[in-house]
Amino acid sequence: MGVYLSSPKTEKVSEDGENHRLRYGLSSMQGWRATMEDAHAAYPDLDSSTSFFGVYDGHGGKAVAKFCAKYLHQQVLKNVACSAGDLGTSAQKAFLRMDEMMRGQRGWRELAILGDKIDKVSGMIEGLIWSPRSGEANGHIDDWSSEEGPHSDFHGPNSGSTACIAMIRNTQLVVANAGDSRCVISRKGQAYNLSKDHKPDLEVEKDRILKAGGFIQVGRVNGSLNLARAIGDAEFKQNKSLPAEKQIVTANPDINTVELCDDDEFLVLACDGIWDCMSSQQLVDYVREQLNNVRKVSFQQSVRKFLTDVWHLLLVARDVTT
Numbered sequence: 084m085g086v087y088l089s090s091p092k093t094e095k096v097s098e099d100g101e102n103h104r105l106r107y108g109l110s111s112m113q114g115w116r117a118t119m120e121d122a123h124a125a126y127p128d129l130d131s132s133t134s135f136f137g138v139y140d141g142h143g144g145k146a147v148a149k150f151c152a153k154y155l156h157q158q159v160l161k162n163v164a165c166s167a168g169d170l171g172t173s174a175q176k177a178f179l180r181m182d183e184m185m186r187g188q189r190g191w192r193e194l195a196i197l198g199d200k201i202d203k204v205s206g207m208i209e210g211l212i213w214s215p216r217s218g219e220a221n222g223h224i225d226d227w228s229s230e231e232g233p234h235s236d237f238h239g240p241n242s243g244s245t246a247c248i249a250m251i252r253n254t255q256l257v258v259a260n261a262g263d264s265r266c267v268i269s270r271k272g273q274a275y276n277l278s279k280d281h282k283p284d285l286e287v288e289k290d291r292i293l294k295a296g297g298f299i300q301v302g303r304v305n306g307s308l309n310l311a312r313a314i315g316d317a318e319f320k321q322n323k324s325l326p327a328e329k330q331i332v333t334a335n336p337d338i339n340t341v342e343l344c345d346d347d348e349f350l351v352l353a354c355d356g357i358w359d360c361m362s363s364q365q366l367v368d369y370v371r372e373q374l375n376n377v378r379k380v381s382f383q384q385s386v387r388k389f390l391t392d393v394w395h396l397l398l399v400a401r402d403v404t405t
Contacts, residue, residue, distance in 0.1 A: 091115045102127045105134060105251065114356060120145045121354055122152035122244075129160055133170070134251045140264050140354040142308075143242030146198030147315035151181055151246050153197070158184075159250070170250050171338040174259035178246060178336045179327050181314045185239045188232035194240055243308075243315030246336065247278055247352050254343045256350070259336040261312040267363045268341075268350040274367040277339045277350070280358070281312040288312070295322050297331035304332060312336070349374065 092113040099108035107127060113119040120141035129135040135156045141148030158177035159165055165173035184190055195202035229235075245262025258266045260278035268275050281288055283299045288311035292304060297319065300306035304319060312333050319332035328335040351366060361369070 086117055087115045088117055098125075100125065100127055102134070107136065118145060120148060122148040124152045124156050124248075126156055129156060129250070132252050133160075133165075135159065135248065136250075136352055137246060137248035138264050138352040138354055139247075139314075140245040140262065140356075141242065142244065142313075143316075144198055144240075146194040147185070147240055147242050148244040149197040150185060150194060151244055151314055154184065155181060155246065155248070159248075168252075170252060170255070170257040171259070171340055174248060174250065174257060175336055175338060178259065178261055178314060178334045181246075182239060182317070182320065182327065182334050184227050185315065185317075187237055188230040188235045189227065190239065191234035191237040192232075198242075238321070239317030240315045241318045243313040243332075245310065245312075245354070246314050246334075249277075249350060249352055251343070256341050256343050258339045258341075260339075261314060261334050261336040263310045263355045263358075264353065265355070265358055265363070266350060266352050267367060269348045269367045269371060270344075271346045271348070272367065272371060274363040276363055277341065279337055280355070281310055281337075283309070283311045285311065291329060291333070292331050295325055295329060295331040308332065 095110050095112050097108065097110040099106070101107065105127065107125055109123055109125060111119070111121060111123065120143075122139045122141065122145070124135065124137040124139075126135040137152065137155060139148035139151045139155075155177050158180045159170070159173050162173040162176050164170075164176065185194060245260075245264040247260045247262065247264035247266055248258070249266055250257045250259075256268075256277075258277040260266065261281065263280040263282060264278075265280060266277040268277055279285075282302070283289060283292060283304050284302055289299060292299060292311060297305050303309045304311060308316065308319065310332075312335065314334045316332050320327070320330040322330055327333060349370060351370060353366070357366060
């Protein structure tokens, strides 16, 4: 069957939650792909005043998307800019930090454990042999120090993932995006894109790709990748004379900061499988119709009705009972 199945897997995995600020729901579907390569993160209480939501659309495997879902929000919270109130800078540094963390022995091992079953066993064994216990220690987020071992020269994965995150602190909404997943907000029923799809034919992307030594063929970077920004994809980030922001493919995100108002109803984070099927306005119209039924059915049931033939969606709604 190769990369695609003979028929799509349409079972949905859905969940929901809430705090005193917002409600959220998410749903995912594997679809035609041979394996599920997407991931998400939902932390309505990242800290006492901040909510964090992210969608990660993997390509070439699931490991990078899962790595981002596991670690990106931690790096946002850890950065000194976050506590200083600059969520945008913290998000930017966290995106670029993902590529740094995935290099070397420790990065290889974590990707192996998160990825294919064949590598998972060897990754666990190498973890026991070569490294101290990783993760959180003494209540503090791991500094992710480098380790020596058989994969110390690992440059990073050639698979990759988009990353589109939304952070809400008080009335401030910060969206960071690298790739072609998208964040859309509904303001009195009107859809507003809070992110840009990073396709290779965009002028700013094309200019960076060509200056870094790459090319665009049939709308794809070097004839293979159909997006211009992503976490991972180390093969496109090997120009030693250029910083991370100017590589052929970069993890450097666009940052968009907006002040929420009473007209803002909900926002949607979704992978490109959604946007291949529906425009931003069509999806906002659909979600609004479903949310109007929240009083009649549970929020969870309403969220689970959102997806029919699309891949991955995460909905964040303001207090829908008011």
